[in-house]
Amino acid sequence: MTTAPLLALRSVSKKFPAVQALDTVTVAVNGGQIHALLGQNGAGKSTAAQIAAGLDTPDEGHVEVAGSPVLFGGRADAIAHGVGYIPQADSLVDDLTLVETLALSQTHRVVRRRKLTARLRTTASQAGVPVALDTPARHLSRGERQLGELVIALAQGARVLLLDEPTSALGPREVETLFDHLRTVADSGVAVLLISHHLGDVRQVADTATVLAHGRVIHTGPVADIDDRTLARTIVGDEVRTPPPRTGREPGEDVLVLSGVSATCGDPVPVRDVSLRVRAGEVVAVVGVAGNGQRALAEVAACRIAPVTGTVSSGQRVAYVPEHRVDALLPERAAWWSAMVTRLREPAFSRRGGLDAVALVGAASALFDRHDVRPRNPDVAVTALSGGNQQKLLVGRELDNRPDVAILHGPTQGLDLVATRAILDEIRRAADAGTALLVISADLDEARQLADRLVVLSKGRIIADVPAGELDDTVLWRLTSGLPSAEVAPGRTAAGNAK
Ligand SMILES: Nc1ncnc2c1ncn2[C@@H]1O[C@H](COP(=O)(O)OP(=O)(O)OP(=O)(O)O)[C@@H](O)[C@H]1O
Ligand SMILES: [Mg+2]
The missing domain is CATH 3.40.50.300 (P-loop containing nucleotide triphosphate hydrolases)
Structure with a gap:
């Protein structure tokens, strides 16, 4: 039976x-x-x-x-x-x-x-x-x-x-x-x-x-x-393409610089004495076990919270995709509001002192097309979009404005293979256009594929900061698994930050 x-x-x-x-x-x-x-x-x-x-x-x-x-x-x-x-x-x-x-x-x-x-x-x-x-x-x-x-x-x-x-x-x-x-x-x-x-x-x-x-x-x-x-x-289906390799251009000037920053955002692990720089056209990925200060680092780098000690200097236009996407969306409203909320003050969207809804919906539709947000209907509520489509909307909105700096916390979380590739492509394109990108990722393979430099965060501190490709698999695995940094080969830890 x-x-x-x-x-x-x-x-x-x-x-x-x-x-x-x-x-x-x-x-x-x-x-x-x-x-x-x-x-x-x-x-x-x-x-x-x-x-x-x-x-x-x-x-x-x-x-x-x-x-x-x-x-x-x-x-x-x-x-x-x-x-x-x-x-x-x-x-x-x-x-x-x-x-x-x-x-x-x-x-x-x-x-x-x-x-x-x-x-x-x-x-x-x-x-x-x-x-x-x-x-x-x-x-x-x-x-x-x-x-x-x-x-x-x-x-x-x-x-x-x-x-x-x-x-x-x-x-x-x-x-x-x-x-x-x-x-x-x-x-x-x-x-x-x-x-x-x-x-x-x-x-x-x-x-x-x-x-x-x-x-x-x-x-x-x-x-x-x-x-x-x-x-x-x-x-x-057959939709997955292999992404083109990064062009390997020389990065430009320092755009995002954190010096001796300590900060807390109410999470159990604050960041402590973190120094980090991201140059124009560079992608720096922060890896490590989630909950080791990633949120505080993202928030302070995106100027959402002030450092307790240390300084943050950043570009003018800062894009930010927070870990919890709903924090950056207006869930109950029609999706075009969420698509356009960062651009409401632009002259193109005002009409007789008020907002030009037609122009806003039109621009939101274009954003939906560009970033493959489905269904292609900016009038539906954000809650009617699937999780991955909410993510595409948010990342698209943030990278569209040609930011000087972009802080992306888990930009591909919840995305399928096709959408992941699309977002990785967008990140690369933004870097090629000169944006300085700080990407916080739980996905090691993705971080390595994408980044010029990898930064390992453990207990709120940076324990390694190295060019991507310089860390071999075992060392990286150990570093990001929460094992003691003492087991890491000497010379791999970031001087000054490792404690
Ligand atoms: N409350 C709702 N109102 C209207 N449409 C909805 C609602 N919830 C889901 N949908 C639509 O139903 C379809 C399936 O959505 P669902 O959330 O089940 O997808 P999913 O497979 O979980 O996707 P993801 O991997 O992005 O989370 C999508 O087209 C979505 O836009
Ligand atoms: Mg889902």
């Missing part, structure tokens, strides 16, 4: 005003398995997960839990059916601890804190996931937040876990930790649906893969039966 999958979508269709997001999609996730859900930006992955999580309802078809059709009345109902969900943008509230977040999801009027703490602690230890239960989420690193959400879902009694791009902002070591835990959880019989753009993730941890394209299932089967190349081609 075969057991029914713990979770299934059966012939699910979902239409939004502008697009058929899902078209008769069937996906079945078995207990004990990790099932990867893949596809380009806008393919329908998050929509499928949201329907399975009870956050949205199908127009046609239905959801099944352990073989029985269910009609979720909302998220709480899905939790009661054992469906855990970790959304694409993390759902923890900065000021709340994990225990408090769990308390929020309880339907009982009286919530016993001690009981919940005990439940979380037991769950965490059974799943072998070490998490700080009483620390406000703002003090947790990205990796710890992911694990925290995982433990909350399990403590809610999840038999099914839906994870929407949990790895997009994590470094290699943190991804490995997360996957170790996911494997343990799956081995205990839980069904895991894992959305990702990284084929490495699929190969590392998934048993089965389903690929969506334009809301339809175009492939499903065991991961062992498909090679990387075929899988990549299935996901993106």
